Amino acid sequence: MTSVPAVLVLEDGTSWRGRAYGAVGSTVGEAVFSTGMTGYQETLTDPSYHRQVVVMTAPHIGNTGVNDEDNESSKIWVAGYVVRDPARRSSNWRAQRELPGELSAQGVVGISHVDTRAITRHLRERGAMRVGIFSGPDLPADDALLQQVRQAPEMSGASLADQVSTAERYVVPAVGDRRFTVAAIDLGIKAMTPHRMSQRGIETHVLPSTATLDDVLAANPDGVFFSNGPGDPSTMQEQIGLLKEVLDRRIPFFGICFGNQILGHALDLGTYKLGYGHRGINQPVMDRTTGRVEVTAHNHGFAVDAPRDGTFATPFGSAQVSHVCLNDDVVEGLNLVDGPAFSVQYHPEAAAGPHDAGYLFDRFADLMGEHSADAQKN
Numbered sequence: 001m002t003s004v005p006a007v008l009v010l011e012d013g014t015s016w017r018g019r020a021y022g023a024v025g026s027t028v029g030e031a032v033f034s035t036g037m038t039g040y041q042e043t044l045t046d047p048s049y050h051r052q053v054v055v056m057t058a059p060h061i062g063n064t065g066v067n068d069e070d071n072e073s074s075k076i077w078v079a080g081y082v083v084r085d086p087a088r089r090s091s092n093w094r095a096q097r098e099l100p101g102e103l104s105a106q107g108v109v110g111i112s113h114v115d116t117r118a119i120t121r122h123l124r125e126r127g128a129m130r131v132g133i134f135s136g137p138d139l140p141a142d143d144a145l146l147q148q149v150r151q152a153p154e155m156s157g158a159s160l161a162d163q164v165s166t167a168e169r170y171v172v173p174a175v176g177d178r179r180f181t182v183a184a185i186d187l188g189i190k191a192m193t194p195h196r197m198s199q200r201g202i203e204t205h206v207l208p209s210t211a212t213l214d215d216v217l218a219a220n221p222d223g224v225f226f227s228n229g230p231g232d233p234s235t236m237q238e239q240i241g242l243l244k245e246v247l248d249r250r251i252p253f254f255g256i257c258f259g260n261q262i263l264g265h266a267l268d269l270g271t272y273k274l275g276y277g278h279r280g281i282n283q284p285v286m287d288r289t290t291g292r293v294e295v296t297a298h299n300h301g302f303a304v305d306a307p308r309d310g311t312f313a314t315p316f317g318s319a320q321v322s323h324v325c326l327n328d329d330v331v332e333g334l335n336l337v338d339g340p341a342f343s344v345q346y347h348p349e350a351a352a353g354p355h356d357a358g359y360l361f362d363r364f365a366d367l368m369g370e371h372s373a374d375a376q377k378n
């Protein structure tokens with residue numbers, strides 16, 4: 001098989017040569033790496049990867065093909081894909097198509113046969129940075145390509161949720177009897193999140209990222225949820241304002257990832273950009289409320305800045321850091337002690353990933369149950 005040449009160019013001028021993988025052409029984005037050994041289809045279709053070029057540290061990608069069941073959204077969102085050694089053909093009973101064909105069909109430019117271990121170490125030492133992948137028979141000189149990379153927008157300051165959110169609201173029904181109704185703000189929601197809620201008797205009303213308080217209240221919700229999503233959380237001023245109104249009304253709240261960062265802002269905490277972020281399905285996190293350690297799925301490049309020890313004052317009462325990452329002490333969860341609100345920076349929906357953190361959806365259901373019991377008492 002003849003291969004088309006490709007080159008990966010980082011904004012610091014470093015470049016790697018390989019072969020075109022998926023669509024032939026060019027793409028730019030933020031270079032990040034994922035340490036997930038499995039679950040590449042869920043990674044590719046996670047809307048939080050919008051505008052990011054993902055380097056897979058697992059060397060062999062494509063082994064299980066792709067199917068119509070494991071998508072986390074309606075399309076592949078990564079801006080580009082970097083793999084070491086693609087499977088020549090898939091071998092899995094659930095495979096319906098081959099990964100390279102799927103990438104090509106969706107116009108996703110990738111590169112293979114590059115040293116993904118070296119690229120990962122480079123990003124780990126120098127931090128996430130802009131990157132381009134360029135493929136074709138006659139590639140321009142690296143200098144010209146570097147200019148294109150340096151013109152790409154930065155991730156800091158990027159407001160991207162509106163680009164990935166649903167245009168229309170939709171409802172994911174509860175499995176069995178409906179116990180609770182949740183209004184979920186879609187900032188780039190993964191399909192598994194309402195699915196996990198439905199398994200707990202929750203009917204989820206998924207609303208566009210531009211939803212107002214009236215839109216939320218129209219669902220008559222027992223709880224409000226803010227999803228994961230791409231971009232810089234400090235740009236989400238409308239959503240931060242909406243969440244403040246939700247907290248003010250003491251409606252039970254749960255947030256995942258971007259939702260955790262937005263809760264941080266609503267509590268007057270800041271967010272900052274991590275050197276290279278956490279992406280993968282093998283990150284150890286401690287739930288400080290129980291002392292239990294869980295292995296969890298992550299995909300974040302920003303984090304909340306909050307005091308680690310004890311409680312701290314917020315406009316909505318005292319709060320605490322509920323979870324921390326055991327690798328680097330990054331804040332992985334917030335808990336409003338004086339109100340019905342909590343969030344985590346990682347992914348209890350576990351798509352892909354271990355199911356250790358599934359209890360958080362039960363915690364949300366319990367919070368809604370307690371709150372409705374309290375409301376009846378008052």
Ligand SMILES: NC(=O)CC[C@H](N)C(=O)O
Nearest residue numbers: 048228229257258301302
């Ligand atoms: N998965 C997410 O919600 C990511 C949140 C945010 N875009 C970050 O990179 O930190």
